[in-house]
Amino acid sequence: MASFEVIGGKALKGEIVPQGAKNEALQILCAVLLTDEPVTISNIPEIRDVNKLIELLRDMGVKVGKLSPDTYRFQADAVNLDYLDTPEFVAQGRALRGSVMILGPMLARFGKCQLPKPGGDKIGRRPLDTHFVGLEKLGGKLTLEGKDFYRISTEGRLHGAYMLLDEASVTGTANIVMGAVLAEGITTIYNAACEPYLQQLCKMLVRMGAKINGIGSNLLTIEGVERLGGTEHRMLPDMIEIGSFIGLAAMTGSEITIKDCQIQELGLIPDTFRKLGIQLEFRGDDIFVPAQEHYEIATYLDGSILTISDHTWPGLTPDLLSVLLVVATQAKGTVLIHQKMFESRLFFVDKLIDMGAQIILCDPHRATVIGLDQRNQLHGITMTSPDIRAGVALLIAALSADGRSVIENVEQIDRGYQYIDKRLTALGAQIRRL
Structure with missing residues (x-):
């Protein structure tokens, strides 16, 4: 099985075009x-x-x-x-x-x-x-x-x-x-x-x-x-990859432009990232994500903790909850991630906890994330990708982390993300396929 060696903590910059869906x-x-x-x-x-x-x-x-x-x-x-x-x-x-x-x-x-x-x-x-x-x-x-x-x-x-x-x-x-x-x-x-x-x-x-x-x-x-x-x-561009790139920019404090996004087809994805405090700017059909030192999770009008959950369209796609959960680990504030559709999809959070994230896995469907507000970086570890979406979420975590990470079983990531190591390396990421 192939692995990625990732040296994290580096800001990225540039333009990236999402693959077909x-x-x-x-x-x-x-x-x-x-x-x-x-x-x-x-x-x-x-x-x-x-x-x-x-x-x-x-x-x-x-x-x-x-x-x-x-x-x-x-x-x-x-x-x-x-x-x-x-x-x-x-x-x-x-x-x-x-x-x-x-x-x-x-x-x-x-x-x-x-x-x-x-x-x-x-x-x-x-x-x-x-x-x-x-x-x-x-x-x-x-x-x-x-x-x-x-x-x-x-x-x-x-x-x-x-x-x-x-x-x-x-x-x-x-x-x-x-x-x-x-x-x-x-x-x-x-x-x-x-x-x-x-x-x-x-x-x-x-x-x-x-x-x-x-x-x-x-x-x-x-x-x-x-x-x-x-x-x-x-075919349309892949909305999950677009969301993954937004999350990557936020976690690494990077300035990234995502090209040709078919924004009108993204549904709740942009507004959900905005609820986590991430700034987005639409430039025609491109999404510009500016570098941010901090981003703060919104609350409900009565001050209660925000819940982000998946639903059938036009609700939020379940395929992005893993990325949103990772992004929340470095936000300011607390959020409940509720994965309704699949009961095993949150089990990758043990790797994030090992990296220093503050997450309470309430049950197979819910995890409470207490954001670190960039005060403490995640640290690199060796981990295994359990599925496509958790795999790219762990890759984003590794790119934001301090030190060296190794992600094993990256064939899972390859199932859903085209030449992801080469494309992110072009933005300045330090990734090596072993």
Whole structure:
């Protein structure tokens, strides 16, 4: 396993461009299975999870052409259904959580799909019930082999249905939408996810010939069509990476400009950082973060302690809570971080406590952070990255800390952040990949 050696305590400066959105890519790439015509996608991030998914599509028979470093052309006109029965497919599917996104397109176009239970971050239970319940309502028949191998099939076309999702799952909604666009009749999805990345998927499908109403809301109405055509699509910048760079600037007292942010798609992210006292300036579509010696956590109007919690869109994304928690360790004031969705995502705080942070882990979902107000720097330690988001949060902590840190298992960070060591080194960070 690779590691990062980080020498912290250095102010950074410069401009950085966010990568394409990882969570959008995993949906958009699987949508190419819905047509036999070429689909060109740009602003694709060069990260492990996305590269593995492209490799999976190629091995399934999708023609893949790399037009530039971030642009690919896909054509799924010769998908090999027999490949789904091979040990190689099982191994690929098991290693990548994004593999679950092939279910809807494959069922809609080919009438069947199978998949081992996907892998991914160890951040708590992540059930797939919403995916399968929705696809079953469209006419899919699910069988479970053992505890972790799924087969789903249909006789003839899927058929439209009304459904009220038990949770506004982003990937669940995406899978159901991709199944419904080729189904016969009308599908109504209530309590649908409406994140910008889901909106991007819907807009792409409409350009391919799908009929979808209610994009951007939690009530989608889809009139199925017989076939879809090709299209071109450009992905949004990654909002989680943008938030990570804001947090990095604050923790290291750095002046950083984040370029081409699509600010209107960031939702509550900028205002949440402002609640921690971080100054942000919008310059066109760029975000300028000035160097700050101190930043102070806001309180509620009655003076009570601020709570920052995650929620489905348009609430705050859970993927940024790890970064926000780290940023709060050097603020002035106290904040309660409430991670509602995943019960194991806060368990990385023991590393921050070892670095000198003042954090009380109340339970698996809540942590109280007492900010040090830059009076005492964190100090470097050796630690392991448990998942993508905790990994980058620990990297931010190490860059702000006094002395040398070693972060092991950085493959987790590589899954979600493109060339992060090289890009931060260009800003003045001292990071060495071991």
